[in-house]
Amino acid sequence: MNANPKDLYPDDIDTSTKVTDTTAMATETTLLNPRFYTTDFDEMDRIDVSSVRPEWDKLIAQMKSDPNKGHFKKNAEWDADWAGMDPKLRVEFIDFLVSSCTAEFSGCVLYKELKRRGNNPDICELFNYMARDEARHAGFINDALREAGVAVNLGFLTKAKKYTYFRPKFIYYATYLSEKIGYARYITIFRHLEAHPEQRFHPIFKWFREWCNDEFSHGEAFALLMRTDPKLTSGFANRLWIRFFLTAVYSTMYVRDHARPEFHKALGVDIEWYDQEVFRKTSTIARQVFPLEIDIDHPRWLPNLRRMRDAFGQMDAAKRKGGVGGWLTHKLGASKAAMAFVLLYTIPTIKRTPPKDVRLEPVY
Ligand SMILES: [Fe+2]
Numbered sequence: 395m396n397a398n399p400k401d402l403y404p405d406d407i408d409t410s411t412k413v414t415d416t417t418a419m420a421t422e423t424t425l426l427n428p429r430f431y432t433t434d435f436d437e438m439d440r441i442d443v444s445s446v447r448p449e450w451d452k453l454i455a456q457m458k459s460d461p462n463k464g465h466f467k468k469n470a471e472w473d474a475d476w477a478g479m480d481p482k483l484r485v486e487f488i489d490f491l492v493s494s495c496t497a498e499f500s501g502c503v504l505y506k507e508l509k510r511r512g513n514n515p516d517i518c519e520l521f522n523y524m525a526r527d528e529a530r531h532a533g534f535i536n537d538a539l540r541e542a543g544v545a546v547n548l549g550f551l552t553k554a555k556k557y558t559y560f561r562p563k564f565i566y567y568a569t570y571l572s573e574k575i576g577y578a579r580y581i582t583i584f585r586h587l588e589a590h591p592e593q594r595f596h597p598i599f600k601w602f603r604e605w606c607n608d609e610f611s612h613g614e615a616f617a618l619l620m621r622t623d624p625k626l627t628s629g630f631a632n633r634l635w636i637r638f639f640l641t642a643v644y645s646t647m648y649v650r651d652h653a654r655p656e657f658h659k660a661l662g663v664d665i666e667w668y669d670q671e672v673f674r675k676t677s678t679i680a681r682q683v684f685p686l687e688i689d690i691d692h693p694r695w696l697p698n699l700r701r702m703r704d705a706f707g708q709m710d711a712a713k714r715k716g717g718v719g720g721w722l723t724h725k726l727g728a729s730k731a732a733m734a735f736v737l738l739y740t741i742p743t744i745k746r747t748p749p750k751d752v753r754l755e756p757v758y
């Protein structure tokens with residue numbers, strides 16, 4: 395059912411401002427929001443994939459065949475009921491969709507730019523397919539948002555959003571992880587709702603299985619790119635960086651997910667269980683390239699994630715309060731969060747030796 399946006403908000407709220415609000419939400423640069431990236435495009439263009447040629451060609455052929463070409467279209471199974479949704483859930487669900495749409499679109503912008511600036515045919519072909527997929531994903535979410543009378547202005551976002559520069563090595567770590575974690579997040583929700591269809595409060599979740607297979611292949615591409623140069627994932631400094639990215643990505647996800655209690659309650663998912671499950675899947679997959687794994691069963695892991703979540707909650711409340719008192723509480727929260735991060739980062743890691751064959755299949 396397509397709800398009239400006017401029915402969803404009290405009379406005194408102009409629904410046209412909602413579009414602006416949502417775009418503002420997506421444009422905001424905070425520690426926790428999805429970012430837009432830029433990099434050294436020339437260096438990335440110089441990659442030589444000949445050392446992984448057979449696996450590369452297979453992956454590219456699969457992307458070229460475009461198995462999800464017709465997938466991202468609404469059909470008779472699309473039974474969205476925004477008007478019947480609990481208002482608190484609606485707010486959190488919109489936040490979830492905006493954040494997912496921004497993340498998808500951020501991938502699209504980066505991949506498109508890599509294609510546009512590239513001369514290397516392998517790189518151009520890969521990023522052409524990946525930009526195609528992410529544009530579809532972002533567009534599909536935006537379509538779902540539009541039914542609630544909100545949408546992210548993607549054209550505006552491209553211009554207004556701040557871009558974070560990462561050197562290519564860090565782009566590999568960050569995007570590889572975000573693709574694989576995206577896969578793990580989507581498939582974990584999909585499997586959970588397969589077992590508990592009564593908790594599926596919106597039809598978009600029905601689209602998650604094929605969707606996450608796209609993310610899985612994108613992650614595979616980055617795994618292959620990292621394999622072209624063993625120096626990218628070995629050595630003392632790189633191990634520290636990989637450890638940093640894993641800790642940062644996992645803890646950010648934990649804090650963000652905990653900011654959406656109603657959303658997870660509606661899905662019937664315990665947030666901590668869900669996050670640990672996603673970390674476990676991601677870490678198992680990441681053994682294909684990373685020489686280490688974070689010990690998420692370590693006694694210091696969950697207590698410090700919780701400490702970090704509380705610190706961010708404190709910072710949020712302080713920001714709303716304002717004034718000198720608010721400023722002080724904010725600083726206190728920030729140092730608490732930093733301390734929790736240090737305690738997470740220094741948890742001894744588990745050493746792994748990536749296998750000879752890098753390629754994996756989505757099996758969850
Ligand atoms: Fe995507």
Ligand SMILES: [Fe+2]
Nearest residue numbers: 501573609612
């Ligand atoms: Fe992706």
